């Protein structure tokens with residue numbers, strides 16, 4: 001079920017528990033600002049999630065409330081992880097779902113990194 005991204009942060013969400021080490025994850029990268037791990041239900045040969053260390057429900061929450069240092073650190077971590085996975089030359093896709101229409105299921109900001117195969121156009125060209 002998609003979450004309501006306007007609700008306050010829930011400290012019991014699955015990614016908060018991974019950050020606290022209460023649940024396992026297949027860690028790809030960790031630094032002061034971010035943790036990256038493999039998605040448990042991969043949708044591509046490479047499917048990595050990158051989450052900020054701070055308590056942010058969504059991209060909107062993060063964009064509105066995170067410090068410039070946290071934002072820079074998180075964005076750099078996403079780039080570092082994708083580069084480290086060898087995805088820059090073949091290319092990759094980033095996705096951050098937000099709230100109901102975005103079908104966000106976990107109420108802690110996460111960026112999906114998809115790679116290892118060809119993706120299609122997000123929006124097909126007009127017919128005719």
Ligand code: AMP
Nearest residue numbers: 014025038039040041097103104105106
């Ligand atoms: P979203 O729909 O953008 O909220 O995506 C949530 C993602 O988290 C899905 O791709 C799930 O497969 C993934 N996920 C949920 N629980 C775990 C977990 N314990 N470890 C790794 N990935 C998870």
